[in-house]
Amino acid sequence: METEMSTTKTNLAQxxxxxxxxxxxxxxxxxxxxxxxxxxxxxxxVSAHGKALRPHIKTHKCSMLARLQVQAGAIGVTCATMGEAxxxxxAGIQDILIAxxxxxxxxxxxxxxxxxxxxxxxxxxSDYGIQAAQTAADTAGLVFDVLVEVDSGGRxxxxxxxxxxxxxxxxxxxxxxxxxxxxxxxxxGTSYLADLDQRRQAVAASDRVLAGVLERVRQVAAVExxxxxxxGNARYHLENGLLSEIQAGSYVYSDTTYRDLAPxxxxxxxxLAAVISRSLPGYVILDAGLKGVGSEFSxxxxxxxxxxxxxxxxxxxxxWEAGDQPAPTIGEKVRIIPSHSCTTANLHRRCFVLRGQxxxxxxAIDAF
Ligand SMILES: Cc1ncc(COP(=O)(O)O)c(C=O)c1O
Numbered sequence: 559m560e561t562e563m564s565t566t567k568t569n570l571a572q573x574x575x576x577x578x579x580x581x582x583x584x585x586x587x588x589x590x591x592x593x594x595x596x597x598x599x600x601x602x603x604v605s606a607h608g609k610a611l612r613p614h615i616k617t618h619k620c621s622m623l624a625r626l627q628v629q630a631g632a633i634g635v636t637c638a639t640m641g642e643a644x645x646x647x648x649a650g651i652q653d654i655l656i657a658x659x660x661x662x663x664x665x666x667x668x669x670x671x672x673x674x675x676x677x678x679x680x681x682x683x684s685d686y687g688i689q690a691a692q693t694a695a696d697t698a699g700l701v702f703d704v705l706v707e708v709d710s711g712g713r714x715x716x717x718x719x720x721x722x723x724x725x726x727x728x729x730x731x732x733x734x735x736x737x738x739x740x741x742x743x744x745x746x747g748t749s750y751l752a753d754l755d756q757r758r759q760a761v762a763a764s765d766r767v768l769a770g771v772l773e774r775v776r777q778v779a780a781v782e783x784x785x786x787x788x789x790g791n792a793r794y795h796l797e798n799g800l801l802s803e804i805q806a807g808s809y810v811y812s813d814t815t816y817r818d819l820a821p822x823x824x825x826x827x828x829x830l831a832a833v834i835s836r837s838l839p840g841y842v843i844l845d846a847g848l849k850g851v852g853s854e855f856s857x858x859x860x861x862x863x864x865x866x867x868x869x870x871x872x873x874x875x876x877x878w879e880a881g882d883q884p885a886p887t888i889g890e891k892v893r894i895i896p897s898h899s900c901t902t903a904n905l906h907r908r909c910f911v912l913r914g915q916x917x918x919x920x921x922a923i924d925a926f
Pocket of ligand 1: 746807808
């Protein structure tokens with residue numbers, strides 16, 4: 559049975575040409591012109607430095623949007639999960655990096671199937687990971703492209719010293735079913751420093767660690783790619799010139815957090831919600847909460863009522879303090895700018911693409 563929430567092509571198409579007002583709430587909305595401006599701005603920045611853009615699609619998890627990124631000039635995509643990578647390949651994206659460790663047999667068996675359909679790459683940071691990848695590649699009778707992940711300050715995955723990175727590269731070189739495809743180094747924390755001098759210095763410190771690793775690794779092998787960076791620190795990594803690929807993701811949609819960190823990208827993602835109660839004096843209650851908007855970093859805002867202050871979420875409600883500000887009335891539909899788009903988009907199965915107040919397209923959010 560086709561339900562109202564179905565994401566088949568026909569069901570999505572029925573919304574095209576309708577006004578926002580018709581959409582059932584909560585609904586995820588994408589402003590097409592702002593999106594295009596964000597795509598162009600990031601692509602131009604990266605191209606101007608002579609580097610490649612490999613955007614992280616965890617921000618939108620949407621194959622239609624990934625295709626637009628490639629059309630705008632991206633060389634391929636970065637993914638966090640195997641499911642994301644499988645969906646991207648299904649959508650025809652050729653060059654796919656899973657910027658993450660694959661160490662279990664189930665994931666590596668999927669990687670082997672995927673590697674037969676696209677140019678797949680993934681990260682390793684341990685002998686265990688190298689051995690597991692080698693075994694899976696041997697079983698499937700193919701060669702995996704692997705990047706050695708380096709911890710350049712993020713304290714997540716990655717080799718901890720230049721020596722360790724070089725040793726992992728040597729180990730890969732000795733494996734007949736693995737090919738050394740470069741270095742993966744992402745230090746996201748530097749993106750969130752509000753003070754730009756501090757941010758630039760933090761990125762420089764991170765790149766100094768990376769430079770040390772590259773110098774040592776180049777003694778044992780050529781490094782064909784160095785991949786990393788996010789929307790908030792890409793500009794500074796590009797100035798330093800060590801990365802050959804930029805993995806930024808959040809620039810496509812921005813949000814109330816990234817708008818302040820990187821104002822050249824405009825918030826393009828909103829959640830449509832309806833005012834369902836004005837009973838509580840001074841407050842507006844909306845039908846979108848934690849499960850429709852998500853919560854990370856700073857606070858959400860209302861696009862058309864910036865004077866209202868976010869108070870708190872319940873699962874399917876949000877409460878906004880109006881004070882003496884102009885406020886929406888019961889039954890009115892309003893748009894929420896999320897505080898972090900990456901943890902909003904994944905809560906929805908479709909997004910409605912707008913020009914002005916009209917739906918011009920509807921896309922499935924299909925990569926998980
Ligand atoms: C490995 C990796 N690369 C790139 C990004 C993109 O960063 P941003 O969303 O700040 O653009 C992330 C974000 O989590 C990441 O984990």
